[in-house]
Amino acid sequence: MTSTQQRHTPVKHQYDRIPYLVAYHNNSAVRDVYGGVAELVVLESYLLKPAAVADTGAATPATSDTVLVFMHPIGGGAYLPMINALARAGHHVIYCNSRFRGTDSALLMEKVIEDLGECIKDAKNRLGYSKVVLAGWSGGGSLSMFYQQQAQCPTVTASPSGDGPDLTKLGLIPADGIMLLAAHISRHGTMTEWMDASILDESDPTKRDPELDLYNPDNPNQPPYTPEFLERYRHAQIARNRRITAWVKSKLAELRTSGRPGAEGAEFAFVVHGTMADPRWLDPTVDPNERTPGTCYLGDPELVNMSPVGLARFCTLRSWLSQWSYDDANGDAVTCGPDIEVPALVIGNLADDACTPSHTRRIYEAIGTPDKEFYEITGANHYYAGVDQRPKLNEAVGIATDWLLRHEFAVTP
Numbered sequence: 001m002t003s004t005q006q007r008h009t010p011v012k013h014q015y016d017r018i019p020y021l022v023a024y025h026n027n028s029a030v031r032d033v034y035g036g037v038a039e040l041v042v043l044e045s046y047l048l049k050p051a052a053v054a055d056t057g058a059a060t061p062a063t064s065d066t067v068l069v070f071m072h073p074i075g076g077g078a079y080l081p082m083i084n085a086l087a088r089a090g091h092h093v094i095y096c097n098s099r100f101r102g103t104d105s106a107l108l109m110e111k112v113i114e115d116l117g118e119c120i121k122d123a124k125n126r127l128g129y130s131k132v133v134l135a136g137w138s139g140g141g142s143l144s145m146f147y148q149q150q151a152q153c154p155t156v157t158a159s160p161s162g163d164g165p166d167l168t169k170l171g172l173i174p175a176d177g178i179m180l181l182a183a184h185i186s187r188h189g190t191m192t193e194w195m196d197a198s199i200l201d202e203s204d205p206t207k208r209d210p211e212l213d214l215y216n217p218d219n220p221n222q223p224p225y226t227p228e229f230l231e232r233y234r235h236a237q238i239a240r241n242r243r244i245t246a247w248v249k250s251k252l253a254e255l256r257t258s259g260r261p262g263a264e265g266a267e268f269a270f271v272v273h274g275t276m277a278d279p280r281w282l283d284p285t286v287d288p289n290e291r292t293p294g295t296c297y298l299g300d301p302e303l304v305n306m307s308p309v310g311l312a313r314f315c316t317l318r319s320w321l322s323q324w325s326y327d328d329a330n331g332d333a334v335t336c337g338p339d340i341e342v343p344a345l346v347i348g349n350l351a352d353d354a355c356t357p358s359h360t361r362r363i364y365e366a367i368g369t370p371d372k373e374f375y376e377i378t379g380a381n382h383y384y385a386g387v388d389q390r391p392k393l394n395e396a397v398g399i400a401t402d403w404l405l406r407h408e409f410a411v412t413p
Contacts, residue, residue: 011089011090012088012089013050013051013087013088013089013090014050014051015048015049015050015051015087015088016048016049016050016051017046017047017048017087018046018047018048018049019044019045019046020045020046020047021042021043021044021045022042022043022045022096022115022118022119022122023040023041023042023043024040024041024118025039025040025041026039026040026041027164027165028111028164029265032099032100032106032111033099033100033101033103033106041099041114041115041118042099043096043097043098043099043115043118043119044075044096044097044101045094045095045096045097045119046078046094046095046096047067047092047093047094047127048083048084048086048087048092048093048094048095049062049064049087049092049093050062050087050090050092064091064092064129064410064411065129065130065131066092066129066130066131066132066133066176066404066409066410067092067093067094067123067127067129067131067132067133068086068091068092068093068094068132068133068134068135068179069094069096069116069119069120069123069132069133069134069135069175070083070093070094070095070096070135070136070137070140071095071096071097071098071112071115071116071119071140071143071144072098072137072138072139072140072143073098073100073104073107073109073112073139073140073143073187073323074098074100074101074102074103074104074107074139075096075097075098075100075101075102076097076101076102077095077137077138077140078095078097080137080383081383081384081385081389081393082137082181082384082393082396082397083095085384085393085394085396085397086135086397086400089397089401090401090410090411091401091404091410092129093135094119094123096115096116096119098111098112098115098116099111099112099115100112104312104319104323105269105314105315105316105319106267106316106318106319107319107322107323108159108163108318108319108322108323109143109146109159109187109322109323109329109330109331110156110158110159110164110165110167110322110330111159111164111165112143113143113146113147113150113165113167113170113172113331114165114167114170116143116144116147117147117151117170117171117172117173120132120172120173120175121171121173124173131176131177131409132173132175132176133175133176133177133178133179133404133409134147134148134175134177134178134179135178135179135181136178136179136180136181136183137181137182137183138181138182138183138184138354138355138382139183139184139187139190140183141180141181141182141183141184141333141355141363142183142184142185142186142187142331142332142333142336143331144175144178144180145178145180145331145332145333145336145337145340145363146330146331146332146333146336147172147175148174148175148178148336148339148340148342149336149339149340150167150172151172151173151174151175152174152339152340152341153339154167154168154170154172155167155168156168156330159318159321159322159330160321160322160325160328160329160330161252161317161318161321161322163318174342175342176342176343176409177342177343177344177345177404177407177409178340178342178343178344178345179344179345179346179347179400179403180333180344180345180346180347180360180363180364181347181396181400182347182348182349182352182354182355182360182380182382183333183346183355183359183360183363184333184354184355184359185332185333185334185359185362185363186329186331186332186333186334187311187323187324187329187331188241188323188324188325188326188329188331188332189326189332189334190311190355190359191241191275191311191312191324192237192238192241192324192326193234193237193278193280194275194276194277194278194311195237195240195241195274195275195277196208196213196214196240196273196274196275196276196277196305197209197212197233197234197236197237197239197240197277198210198211198212198213198214198216198236198274198277199240199273199274202243202244202247202270202272202273205273205274205306209236212232212233212236214277214279214282215277215302215305223279223282223283223285223293224283224285225279225283225286230279230286233279238326241324241325241326242326242327244272244320244324245320245321245325245326245327245328248317248320248321248325249321251268251317252268252317252318252321255267255268255317267316267317267318268316268317269314269315269316270315270316270317271313271314271315272312272313272315272324273306273313274305274306274310275305275310275311275312275313276296276298276301276302276304276305276310276311277301277305278296278301280356281293281294281295281296281301281353282294282301287356287357287358288357289350289351289352289356289357290350290351290378290379291351291352291353291356291381292353295353296353296354297352297353297354297381297382297383298310311324312324333362333363333366334362334363334366335366336366337363337365337366337367337368338366338367338368339368340367340368340369341368341369342369342371343369343371343372343403343407344364344367344369344371344372344373345372345373345375345399345400345403346360346363346364346367346372346373346374346375347360347374347375347376347377347396347399347400348360348361348374348375348376348377349376349377349380349381349382349384349392349396350376350377350378350379350380351378351379351380351381352380352381352382353381353382354382355382357376360374360376361374373403375399377392377395377396377399379392380392380393380395380396384396
């Protein structure tokens, strides 16, 4: 349903932001990120909880048996408006960065699941929370769904490349509820929808199919795109992803059978060009919402398409298979959805220029539990960024607070 007014008016609370670390033994054969202590995985975390006295001078829910846990595969969201606003509404919130904070070139989704599991164990065993609600923001949505599926009934014994960890042996603790906020279906699904289908040669991205080059003014296919062109383009995007995957598997097999010392663990880095060429950024009739045509959440999509900040720009073989491969990656919210057994809340933002309506709706439809709710917020952008977005942010927090209260995941402010 589309929300036109917030359902709960949160009381504004002062809150404390408490930095802390979650550290556990590192079983990786090599360091996953540059620097750090090789024997440990160290997760930078923040606990946001109400202070003893609110802005109004009234008593606050300074103690709670429930904490909302946010994690994104590459982190970096600890100060996003939604995180702060939920804390200001009186909720206890953890934002935990994965070990891959700020860099995904070697990221394995299965290792991020391990990190999230350690965060939840710490929240329950050390911090004393009896209930945990996963809060999946953007790319954290499919991560949260993947985690919950594997915590309820673990089946994944290795990453797609055959490396660890074995999720069936981690003792993952299922969450008690799940919120999907401005979330997309998966990293691999999203990136494939954003891939530049015109690139014909991965070693030379200037070699393009001119009829698939969205940014070529001489391309006869211009917005609004025909259904026939969109179908052709989507098939070409998937085909390109599969070509890269085939090369990755071949290269990995070549390294493993090279006979060189350490061959089994050998890696290879490469660049993927052109990953922000989704027709929806140029044609507002594709997956329509209230976004501004010709823009995306990172700016001008034509510039982002070949810039360093594009998705999957810098990769390694194992990471591609785990994170970006259309057919091999595990972290898919739509695939995991039918297995979800806990209460679920899905909120989509109708001016979102990253996670458009089809994503949040596909996630909601896939969730198996009958105890699920869906809301869309008119005019809200991806990050609730800007002064004019404050009412939209308050609306989202109101919806979340109402849902949390009705499911006994929060105390009345």
